[in-house]
Amino acid sequence: MLLDRVRWLRDVISPECVGEIAAFREIKVARVPPGSLCLLCKGGRMLCGKSRCPIIARAQSLAKSSLRITSPNIQGSTPPGVFVGRIGYPKVYIGPMVPPFRGDTEILDTPELWVGKSVNDIIDYRFALIRGKVRANVHDTQTGGKLIDTLQELAMGRRPADAEALLTRVPNKVITISGESQPFGPSAPLRSFKVSDIRVDRRIERSFYDHDLKATDAVVRLYQEEVLVTRIQRAFSMGMFGAARRRKLVPTRWSITAVDSIISQGLIDQIKQHETIDEYRVYEFQNLDNRFVAILMPERWSFEWIEAWFPGTTWNPDRRASAPAIMGDHEYHGGRKTYPDVGGCYYACRLAVAEMLNQERRQASALVLREIHPGYILPVGVWNVRECVRAALKTKPQKFDNPQAALNHACKRLTIPLRKWIENSELLKRAFFQRKITEFVA
Numbered sequence: 001m002l003l004d005r006v007r008w009l010r011d012v013i014s015p016e017c018v019g020e021i022a023a024f025r026e027i028k029v030a031r032v033p034p035g036s037l038c039l040l041c042k043g044g045r046m047l048c049g050k051s052r053c054p055i056i057a058r059a060q061s062l063a064k065s066s067l068r069i070t071s072p073n074i075q076g077s078t079p080p081g082v083f084v085g086r087i088g089y090p091k092v093y094i095g096p097m098v099p100p101f102r103g104d105t106e107i108l109d110t111p112e113l114w115v116g117k118s119v120n121d122i123i124d125y126r127f128a129l130i131r132g133k134v135r136a137n138v139h140d141t142q143t144g145g146k147l148i149d150t151l152q153e154l155a156m157g158r159r160p161a162d163a164e165a166l167l168t169r170v171p172n173k174v175i176t177i178s179g180e181s182q183p184f185g186p187s188a189p190l191r192s193f194k195v196s197d198i199r200v201d202r203r204i205e206r207s208f209y210d211h212d213l214k215a216t217d218a219v220v221r222l223y224q225e226e227v228l229v230t231r232i233q234r235a236f237s238m239g240m241f242g243a244a245r246r247r248k249l250v251p252t253r254w255s256i257t258a259v260d261s262i263i264s265q266g267l268i269d270q271i272k273q274h275e276t277i278d279e280y281r282v283y284e285f286q287n288l289d290n291r292f293v294a295i296l297m298p299e300r301w302s303f304e305w306i307e308a309w310f311p312g313t314t315w316n317p318d319r320r321a322s323a324p325a326i327m328g329d330h331e332y333h334g335g336r337k338t339y340p341d342v343g344g345c346y347y348a349c350r351l352a353v354a355e356m357l358n359q360e361r362r363q364a365s366a367l368v369l370r371e372i373h374p375g376y377i378l379p380v381g382v383w384n385v386r387e388c389v390r391a392a393l394k395t396k397p398q399k400f401d402n403p404q405a406a407l408n409h410a411c412k413r414l415t416i417p418l419r420k421w422i423e424n425s426e427l428l429k430r431a432f433f434q435r436k437i438t439e440f441v442a
Helices: 015-026 037-041 054-066 119-128 138-142 146-155 202-209 215-224 229-237 252-271 344-360 383-393 403-412 418-424 426-433
Strands: 003-005 028-030 073-078 082-084 091-098 130-137 161-167 174-176 187-195 280-287 290-297 302-309 325-331 365-372 398-400
Touching: 054 119, 054 174, 073 091, 082 146, 082 229, 082 252, 091 146, 091 161, 091 187, 130 138, 130 146, 130 161, 138 146, 146 187, 146 229, 202 215, 202 229, 215 229, 215 252, 229 252, 252 344, 280 383, 280 403, 290 383, 290 403, 302 344, 302 426, 325 418, 344 365, 344 383, 365 426, 398 403, 403 418, 403 426, 418 426
Parallel strands: 028 174, 130 187, 302 365
Antiparallel strands: 003 028, 073 161, 082 091, 091 130, 161 187, 280 290, 280 398, 290 365, 302 325
């Protein structure tokens, strides 16, 4: 990857960051084509239409964390954090994530604690974690090895642990000139890694040593034992579940979606046995300039997730666009066989809805709508969907006797008119335009 220094950053950074100008001089970027909108704008004219420049937001956070990175010897308290990359699969980068400071660092890699935090806070959490990386084959979990054994033990941790990562060099301070990539901290090849006083979560440990337990069953059992979803995902990515001869590393991004899918499907199988709710409900929540509205209808289980990206946002970058870009996927009572076009957000949302209904021991048809406005300056991860929908479903809903009243209320909380939602929703088309067989039964 070609790198270049970001000379223009020091011309556009905010006054409160002037004291960190030396750190800004060390930042490099992945070189991009000359016609890039970001290079034309340079953070000064906001050509992307966002309310703030995501490049500058990343650079400010990276500059702050860089002040503590002066040596290839990184000592700190890991949250605990591990990662498995996906580039080059089946030979991928793996390694620990360690901040250059000690203390209670759990929040740095626990998205369940991030709802209500600002974009700056979340970027700071990401950039605080330094990744040491080595190449590994995804099947190496079957033969083990010192580093994999240590990372698996770390993935069982329930509290931050003191660690030391010796890298081959001081990590590069690199940002990507893109408003689409998630923030990740500095990284460098790993020479050695030591960690002490890992307090193991016995629930995860039991599943790890149970070689007769299927991986899907292990995930469901840990969820039932109230292990945080992100901790299950962390252990899943390190290939810690299932028969020993079938275990393998799973890229972190894939493990997140896999665990959301497994847990939500198990919950759906249960809620299909329950009675339907008795009314139409509307829940709402806002976070990071995202608006979420969930509509539950008194019908058998079905589910639809629709997201609308406004001009100037990640998936609709042209601020001159005339309308939001709307996309979604759905499933009827029988479920779906194919991967949704909207990706992991579908399963993250489905998990939040299914767990709430299971707690109530009821079933419903669920439609969840999301509007993404330009204040959402960069994607922060599918955890944002899962946790925001969870938060929405914990609020007191507005209740209605008919779908029209529920939708009218929902659209008061959104900016896109009802007509556009109906055009893009399979569940709404079915509700408004398809007659049910029960209407013909005397």
